[in-house]
C-alpha cells in the first residue's frame with residue numbers, strides 16, 4: 001500500500017494555529033514602540049506568560065501589565081503542542097524522592113487542580129478550546145515498556161490516591177483503543193485534551209479585554225533585572241517593577257539558565273478526518289495516549305475524527321538556540337508518521353493534512369522549575385520537558401502570586417524555589433545531548449522491533465541516569 005505523503009514541516013503555521021486564527025484572528029497587537037513604564041513586564045506570550053498575566057489581573061484588577069512576544073501569542077509551543085492536559089501522578093516516584101510523600105502528593109493535587117482548572121476557565125470565559133476531560137492512558141507497545149508505570153501506580157495506591165492512576169489489563173486497554181501494538185497500560189483520571197491554539201488565543205482575547213498590553217512581533221533583545229526590570233526590543237523598552245520570564249526553550253539563552261535545560265525537538269502529524277476508522281478501532285472516548293518510550297509517542301483524537309500523532313524523538317539542539325531543526329526537520333515528522341501507521345495500520349491510507357514541530361525544554365529532573373531570581377523581582381517557570389499545558393496553568397498561579405507578593409498556598413509547594421539541576425558546561429552539553437539522544441532513539445527502535453539493542457547505544461542511553469539526571473531509560 002502506498003503511504004500518504006508527509007507534509008513538509010515548517011512551511012506554514014501549524015494546523016491548530018491556522019484553525020484558531022481562521023475562526024478568530026483577534027484584534028491586532030502591533031510591536032512595541034517607545035518607552036513604557038508599567039508594573040509588570042512579561043517576556044513570552046505562551047501559556048506561562050499569559051496564565052501569569054491572567055492570575056495577576058484576578059489578584060489585582062488595577063495592575064498594569066505588558067507582554068512582549070517575539071511572534072504572535074501562542075505562536076510557540078503553546079499553540080502547536082499535542083493538547084494533552086495531564087496530571088503528575090505518573091511522576092510520583094521522582095516527586096517523592098525529591099520532596100517526600102506529602103510534598104509529592106500536594107504537588108500532584110495542585111497539577112490535578114490545573115487540569116480541571118483549564119476546563120473551568122474555558123467555560124467561564126466562553127473559550128471553545130475543545131476541552132475534553134476523558135483521562136490519560138499510558139500503554140506499553142513492546143516488552144521493554146511493560147509495566148513501566150507500575151512503580152508509580154503502586155505508589156499511588158500506597159499514598160491513598162490509587163483511583164487517580166491505576167493499572168489497566170491489556171483487555172481494558174484494547175477496550176478503550178484497539179491497536180495491534182498495545183499491551184498493558186495505566187489510566188490517569190486527571191487528563192484532558194484541548195485544541196491548544198484555541199486555548200492560547202482565548203487567553204489572549206481575555207487578557208486584552210482586561211487591559212493587558214500585548215506587543216507581538218517584539219523580540220526582547222536585552223533584558224536587565226534591575227530593579228526596575230528593563231526589557232528592550234528594537235522598537236522600544238518596557239520598564240517595570242516586576243518581570244516574569246515565560247520563555248520556555250528560549251530561556252536557555254539567558255546566563256542564569258544556560259545549564260538548566262537541554263532542547264529536543266518534538267513533531268506531530270495530523271491525519272485528515274476519518275471518524276469511521278476511529279470508530280472501527282473503538283477509540284471514541286477521547287482519551288489522550290502515550291507509549292512508554294523516552295522519545296515518547298503521544299496521540300489524541302479531535303472532535304472531527306482526526307488523529308494527531310506526536311513523536312518526541314526530534315533532534316537535539318543547543319539550549320537557547322531555537323533553530324530550524326525544531327520546526328523544519330522532515331525526518332522527525334516521518335518518525336511521527338511511522339508511529340501512526342505502526343499503531344493504527346488502518347490509517348495507512350488516510351491522508352496527512354499537516355506536520356509540524358517545536359522545541360522541548362528538557363530539565364534535569366523531567367519536571368519544571370518555578371522560582372525567583374535575585375534580587376527578587378524576576379520570576380520564572382520553564383523546564384516542562386514536553387508536559388507544560390497543565391503545569392503552566394499552575395505556573396500562572398505561582399508566578400502571579402510571587403510577582404504581586406500575595407499569599408497563595410501554591411507558592412509554598414516544595415516545587416517552588418528549587419534550583420534547576422545543572423547540566424555539564426558547553427561544549428560537553430551539546431555533544432553529550434546529541435550522543436545520548438541518538439543512543440536512545442537507536443535503542444528504542446530496536447526495542448520496538450523486539451530486537452536486542454546495540455550494547456554501546458544501550459550504555460550511552462543510560463548515561464543521564466548514571467549522572468543523577470531523571471532522564472532516559474533506567
Ligand SMILES: Cc1cc2nc3c(=O)[nH]c(=O)nc-3n(C[C@H](O)[C@H](O)[C@H](O)COP(=O)(O)OP(=O)(O)OC[C@H]3O[C@@H](n4cnc5c(N)ncnc54)[C@H](O)[C@@H]3O)c2cc1C
Pocket residue numbers: 043044045046047048049068069070071072073074075076077078079080081082083084085086218219220221246247248249250266267268298310356357358359360381382384385386387388389390392
Ligand atoms: C510539538 C510539541 C508537542 C507538545 N505536546 C504537549 C502536550 O501534548 N502536552 C503538554 O503538556 N505539553 C506539550 N508540549 C509542551 C508545551 O507546549 C509547553 O510546555 C508549553 O507550551 C510551555 O508554555 P510556555 O508559555 O512556557 O512556552 P511557549 O509556548 O514556548 O512560549 C514562550 C514564548 O516566548 C516567546 N519568546 C522567546 N524568546 C523571546 C524573546 N526574546 N522575546 C519575546 N518573546 C520571546 C516565544 O515566541 C514563545 O511564544 C509540547 C511541545 C511541543 C513543541
